[in-house]
Structure formats: structure tokens, C-alpha cells
Amino acid sequence: MKEHKIAVIAGDGIGPEVLAEGVKVLNRISELDRTFRFQFTNFPWGCEYYLKYGRMMADDGIEQLKAFDAIFLGAVGYPGVPDHISLWDLLLVIRKSFDQYVNLRPVKLLKGAPCPLKDVKQEDIDMLFIRENSEGEYAGSGSWLFKGKPNEVVIQDGVFSRVGCERIIRYAFEVARAQKKTLSSISKGNALNYSMVFWDQIFKEISEEYPDVETHSYLVDAASMFMVKDPKRFQIVVTSNLFGDILTDLGAAISGGMGLAAGANLNPERKYPSMFEPIHGSAPDIAGQGTANPLAAIWSASQMLEFFGHKEWADRLIAIIEEILSEKRVLTPDLGGTATTQQVGNEVVRKLSRS
Numbered sequence: 001m002k003e004h005k006i007a008v009i010a011g012d013g014i015g016p017e018v019l020a021e022g023v024k025v026l027n028r029i030s031e032l033d034r035t036f037r038f039q040f041t042n043f044p045w046g047c048e049y050y051l052k053y054g055r056m057m058a059d060d061g062i063e064q065l066k067a068f069d070a071i072f073l074g075a076v077g078y079p080g081v082p083d084h085i086s087l088w089d090l091l092l093v094i095r096k097s098f099d100q101y102v103n104l105r106p107v108k109l110l111k112g113a114p115c116p117l118k119d120v121k122q123e124d125i126d127m128l129f130i131r132e133n134s135e136g137e138y139a140g141s142g143s144w145l146f147k148g149k150p151n152e153v154v155i156q157d158g159v160f161s162r163v164g165c166e167r168i169i170r171y172a173f174e175v176a177r178a179q180k181k182t183l184s185s186i187s188k189g190n191a192l193n194y195s196m197v198f199w200d201q202i203f204k205e206i207s208e209e210y211p212d213v214e215t216h217s218y219l220v221d222a223a224s225m226f227m228v229k230d231p232k233r234f235q236i237v238v239t240s241n242l243f244g245d246i247l248t249d250l251g252a253a254i255s256g257g258m259g260l261a262a263g264a265n266l267n268p269e270r271k272y273p274s275m276f277e278p279i280h281g282s283a284p285d286i287a288g289q290g291t292a293n294p295l296a297a298i299w300s301a302s303q304m305l306e307f308f309g310h311k312e313w314a315d316r317l318i319a320i321i322e323e324i325l326s327e328k329r330v331l332t333p334d335l336g337g338t339a340t341t342q343q344v345g346n347e348v349v350r351k352l353s354r355s
């Protein structure tokens with residue numbers, strides 16, 4: 001029997017609550033399938049760990065994680081620890097150390113999911129964001145000069161390497177070709193006269209290798225407007241680290257909310273473990289109440305199943321999420337229901353068991 005070794009970093013706030021449901025669902029799927037199983041190992045890293053030990057993860061944390069096939073992460077960040085520490089010393093360290101340069105974020109309005117936009121049909125919102133995840137505006141390069149003095153200056157660099165841009169754009173073209181969809185590049189070449197002119201140039205160069213893929217280029221400001229006014233024009237989307245981060249929260253807002261937004265951080269070469277996580281944060285405002293929506297975490301589990309080659313189970317999970325959304329019987333408060341996090345997880349397991 002094939003075994004998938006998964007490192008579980010439940011993290012902070014609602015992270016452990018939603019991840020428990022994701023693990024429950026994955027375990028049930030492996031019981032039903034019988035050709036593979038999961039071996040989960042929990043790591044207690046996050047803000048509580050930081051307050052105890054002064055660091056977000058063990059010193060040899062990256063070394064420990066290397067032994068796993070994938071990482072399943074809840075959320076990190078909590079009041080009491082500065083956000084730039086919790087993000088940089090755990091999440092971004094993992095993404096960078098394991099060269100998870102592809103961040104896949106579906107922005108898809110599932111059947112039955114609420115949509116705040118007028119006159120939009122379910123099939124009009126069906127995008128896949130491919131966000132550069134290793135450099136760009138989140139490269140961590142810059143300086144803080146004359147700290148605390150009247151002439152204080154900060155500089156935050158955007159780092160766009162040829163290798164970095166080419167590999168993410170090529171990855172996006174491959175996905176667009178395989179799925180026979182259009183590819184939109186989102187940048188800001190008019191104002192960012194080095195980085196984004198370079199990005200646009202590489203997008204154009206690589207597009208010549210893929211004459212069969214229809215392409216579009218948008219400035220990020222126009223793209224955010226079109227995502228609201230005419231979302232159906234976007235199918236596969238490739239963009240930089242910062243723009244992808246922001247636009248996919250907008251994407252979540254038009255496709256059911258943060259409780260339904262999944263994400264995967266991939267090292268496509270599979271040299272290192274990839275990481276699967278809902279895109280939402282630790283939601284301190286609802287943490288500990290047992291009412292967080294676990295469907296984003298469960299959708300991320302579906303992405304993990306697909307990455308491991310279990311496409312049928314991945315699709316089955318999405319179909320079950322759509323059933324739950326359409327029936328509107330077992331939903332958490334963010335989707336207008338009264339169910340608990342656990343009840344939603346149990347409902348997914350119940351529907352799996354029936355299939």
C-alpha cells in the first residue's frame with residue numbers, strides 16, 4: 001500500500017480547527033480507497049511556540065520537513081506576535097527553502113456558493129491563479145536606514161529574475177495548453193518600469209513558444225476592475241507574488257468568501273515537499289468558537305490528492321463541497337448557516353462514505 005507522509009502544521013487561531021477536518025476527510029478517503037494511506041505527523045509550530053521558545057519553528061525545522069511528501073498547513077499569525085515575524089519565520093521560510101515557486105489558487109464559483117456580483121452565472125467565475133511564489137515583491141530584499149532618526153528611509157526591492165519569471169510563466173502556459181484555456185498575464189508595466197516591463201517582455205517571449213494558447217495582458221488596476229465587472233474574461237491567470245496575493249483575496253470575495261478559498265504551494269519538480277493550505281489567515285475574531293468554515297482546508301486537501309495522482313478523489317471532494325453548498329443544510333455562519341466546523345467535516349465524511 002502506498003503511504004503518503006504528511007507533515008501537519010496546524011498553526012494558530014482557526015488553523016487547528018479547520019485542519020482537523022481536512023485530516024479527517026483524507027483519512028476517510030484512504031480507508032475507502034485502500035490502495036494508499038496517509039501518515040500524519042503533527043508539528044506544534046506557530047505563534048504559541050514562538051511565545052514559549054522565541055522562534056516560530058524548531059531550528060532544524062526545514063531539515064525535519066524535508067523527509068515528508070507534503071505539508072498540510074492551517075494558518076499562522078496571532079495577536080501578540082508581529083505579523084512579519086510569524087509570516088517570514090514560518091510560512092515564507094518553508095515556501096522559499098522548498099522552492100515552492102508555484103502558488104495555485106482556484107477562483108471558482110462552485111455550484112451553490114454565494115456570489116455578491118449581480119448578473120453573474122456560476123460558470124462565469126472559473127479562474128485558476130498561478131502566482132509567482134518565490135521572489136518578486138516578497139523577496140525580502142531591502143534596507144532600513146537611519147532607523148528612528150528624522151531622515152529614516154526604508155527600501156523594499158522587487159526582485160524579478162529571468163529564471164524566476166520564465167519558470168512561472170512557462171508553467172502557466174503549460175497549464176493553459178493542457179486545459180485548452182486562455183492565459184492572462186497581470187502586471188503593471190506602465191508604472192513599474194523595470195520589473196514589470198521585464199515581466200511583460202518575458203511573457204511575450206514565452207508566448208511565442210505556445211502559438212496555440214490565446215493570451216491577454218492586463219494592468220493590475222484594470223484587472224481588479226474586470227474581475228468584478230466581467231470575471232468570465234479570465235481563465236488561467238499568471239501574475240507576480242504581491243498582485244497574486246491581493247487579487248486572490250478579491251477572487252475569494254466574489255466566489256463564496258475566505259472560508260472557500262484554497263491554495264497549493266508547489267515545487268513542480270518534486271525535489272522538495274509541496275505545501276497545501278487554505279488561503280485565509282488565523283481569523284482571531286472567530287478562533288476558538290468552532291464555527292470556522294473548514295471547506296477551504298478541505299478543498300486544499302483535494303489539491304493535495306490531485307498532486308499525488310488521486311484525481312478521482314480530488315474531483316469527488318469538490319463535487320461533495322458543491323452538494324453541501326447547494327443543499328444549504330450544513331453550513332457554517334460565514335455562509336449563512338448555523339453548523340459547526342466539525343459538523344461540516346462530518347457531513348463531508350458522511351457523503352464520502354455513501355459514495
Ligand SMILES: NC(=O)c1ccc[n+]([C@@H]2O[C@H](COP(=O)([O-])OP(=O)(O)OC[C@H]3O[C@@H](n4cnc5c(N)ncnc54)[C@H](O)[C@@H]3O)[C@@H](O)[C@H]2O)c1
Pocket residue numbers: 014018074075076077078079083087091258259260277278279280281282283284285286291292293294296334
Ligand atoms: N497563510 C496564512 O497563514 C495567513 C494568511 C493571511 C493572514 N494570516 C494571518 O492571520 C491573522 C489574521 O489575518 P486577517 O484577519 O487579515 O485575515 P483572515 O483570513 O484570518 O480573516 C479575514 C476575515 O475572514 C474571516 N475568515 C477567514 N477564514 C475563515 C473561515 N475559514 N471561516 C469563516 N470565516 C473566515 C475572518 O473571520 C475575518 O473576518 C494575521 O496574523 C495574519 O498575518 C495568515
